[in-house]
Amino acid sequence: MVTFFLLVLLFILHLLLLNPFLAMCQIGREGEWCLLHSSIGISSMHMQLLHNNKVVMFDRTDFGPSNLSLAYGHCWYDPSDNVLKNDCTAHSLLYDIGTKTFRPLMVETDTWCSSGAVLLDGTLVQTGGYNDDDHVVRTLAPCNDDSCDWVEFPGYLSERRWYATNQRLPDGRIIIIGGRRQFNYEFYPRKSESSPSFWLEFLRETRDDDENNLYPFVHLLPDGNLFIFANTRAISLDYKQNRVVREFPSITTNDPRNYSRSGLSVLLPIDENEPIEAEVMVCGGAPRGAFSRAKQGIFDAASRSCRCIKVTDENPSWAMEDMSMPRVMGDMILLPTGDVVIINGAESGTTSWEIGQNPVTRPVIYKPHEVEDIRFSVMSLVTRPRMYHSSAVLLTDGRALVGGSNPHPYYNFTGVQ
Structure with a gap:
């Protein structure tokens, strides 16, 4: 028996020597987390999977130098930047999932709190951004060599975004809302x-003193109209008729x-069999007034409530469920199984530096087809907190x-959490 366990131990050590990546994996009953890189040189404020199995990541550009150099001889100049x-x-990179390698990309305009499709x-x-870059459109066409990079069109948008x-x-265009x-x-x-x-009058009506209608939740519905949720209200918009x-x-x-207040939303999987039903789920967020109280050092508990609405019903209403824990600033990922991963964020406070407190390090799986009491299950602990400007x-x-x-x-990390 001792010899058997010794052989197993030697085999595991052999695997770790052949593939050090395995040594960085944290394995538990509820899943496995692997650290791909201890640092990639930028903070991946935004991420987007491309169809060639690569992920583009990018950060804001007005924080000074990152820890990832551009190719030799490549620099850019911004006379309005107060830092550099x-x-x-x-401030952007292209990550190859298969090889676990990445190369720098050059983005010259500020993508902070921008949006894309x-x-x-x-x-x-990729549209909009901060300060004088809020009218910019940026495009990145995928490639399988090192030829592709950002192409930027300053002043393209009609309004600041x-x-x-x-x-x-459905016609291939992109709509940019709010x-x-x-x-x-x-x-x-x-x-x-x-x-x-x-x-869109709805956006004006849902704005309050804390501007709780930014980044509205938008989902394309089976009838071709758009579900738009802002603050606490929702509409169906016929964008073709502006109605x-x-x-x-x-x-x-x-x-x-x-x-x-940074809650979460997802359009749950749609069964193509008749009759077609579309159900939207909205979860988490922070209480009204949480931002101003957090600035005073009072950190309200985030919401743990989820609400679901079948928007295709004749008389739809919100059904109530509760997550396993409160969460603000999280992310939702729809899995191929039809389940939903709820990950990242904080249990109290709200969105910004230092005013989100108590990181949520336990992701949650939501299984919409299970019975109500067991739809939520808690996954393995993630050791690295992911809060303001995290992504998934x-x-x-x-x-x-x-x-x-x-x-x-x-990028000043002195005296911060």
Whole structure:
């Protein structure tokens, strides 16, 4: 028996020597987490899977130099940057899932709190951002060599887009909805140089003092219209006619769910068999007034409530469920199984540096087809907190890739949590 266990131990050590990556995996009954890289040189504030099994990651550009250099001789100049006008470091990269390698990309405009979507041909279209870059469109077409990089179009958008939401439409276009103090939407690509934006009164009505309607939740419905949720309300929008065709009941609690309270939303899997049903799930967030209280050192508990609504019902209403724990600033990933992973975020406070407290390090699986009492199950502990500006995407092999968190102004990590 001793000889058998010795042989097993030697075999495991042999595997670890052949593949050190295995040594960085944390295995538990409820799943396995592997550290791919201790540092990639940037904070992956945004991530997007491309159709060639690569992931583009990018950070804001006005925090000074990153820890990832651009290719030799490549630098960019921004005379309006208050931190670093000449920058030879990368704020974006392309990560190859198969080889676990990455290369720097050059993005020159500030992507902080921007938004994006992928065209039918696989091109990532990334819109808006911070300060003088809020009218920019950036595109990244996937490639299988080292030839592709960001292409940027300053001044392309008709309105400033900061905290907007993008959704690809059945005709291949992208609709860009809202943004800070923007009660309208527009399309990419535009039809002409003078293509207008379209007013959406719903966005004005749902704005309050804390602007809890930023990054509205948007889902494409089976009838071709858009489900739009902002603050505590939701509508169905016929964007072709610029007409609200339906207003849904307000969510059954008064707590806002959108940024800056940063709840979560997903359109649950749709069975193509008749009759088609579409159900939207909204979870988490922070109580109304949480931002101002957190600035005073009072950190409210985040919401653990989830609400689901079948938007295809004749008389839809919100059904109530509770997550296993409260969560704000989290991410939702729809799995190939039809289940949902709820990951990242904090148990108290709200969105920003240092005012989100008590990291949630236990992801949750939600199984919509299970009976109500056992739909939520808790996964293995994740040792690295992922809070403000963290991100998560589904990979082609079914794994979840997570990154980012709290980059902090100017990458100054002295005296911060």
